[in-house]
Amino acid sequence: MKNKELFDNTVKILVNAYLNNSLVQGNCHACAVGNIIAAKMNIKYTNDFKWVGRQVAWPLVFVTVSFEIAQVRRPWNFTGQAKEQITATGYSWQELAQIEYAFERAPWAKTPEERMFNGLMAVIEVLGQIHEMDENTKSATKGLFLKD
Known part of the structure; x- marks a missing residue:
């Protein structure tokens, strides 16, 4: 596996966000990428996930853009605060874009919690590609998101 420490840390962040109900699709502060950046930069949240x-x-x-099934990419804006936030994660902006797209484009489900779970499973697939993860590790990682 490539960069196991980064992978483990990222999964820990996402598991905590999911189990603490602080993961929100469509919210740049609290989506998968928002949670990763907030954790890496020690940013706290308000009660309304800002x-x-x-x-x-x-x-x-x-x-x-969730209603368009599209991702807008503007690499020329990879400067200043945006660069600082992205770089803090240990991922390239392209890798984070893949993570965000997978999370936001998760299949619809009966409940928001099910959709969030679907989004996280899609993120694990992307992390598997980024980190060159084997199937056993991927399967074990997905099991961390199961709530009792």
Whole structure:
């Protein structure tokens, strides 16, 4: 596996966000990428899932438009705060864009929780590609998101 420490840390962030119900699709502060950046930069959340004391800048570089099934990419904006936020994760902006697209484009489900779970399973697939993960590790990782 490529960069096991980064992989393990990213999964820990996403598991915590999911189990604590602080993961929200369509919210740049609290989506998969928003949670990864917030954790890496030690950014706290308000009660309505907004960052405390920080502007969200990473969507200037890429953002998935849920109603259009498209992702807008603006690499020329990979500067300043956007670059700082993205770089803090240990991933390239292209890798984070893949993670965000997978999370936001998850299949619809009967409940928001099921859709969130679907999004996380899609993220694990992308992380598997990024980190060159074997199937056993991928399967074990998906099991971490099961709630009792």
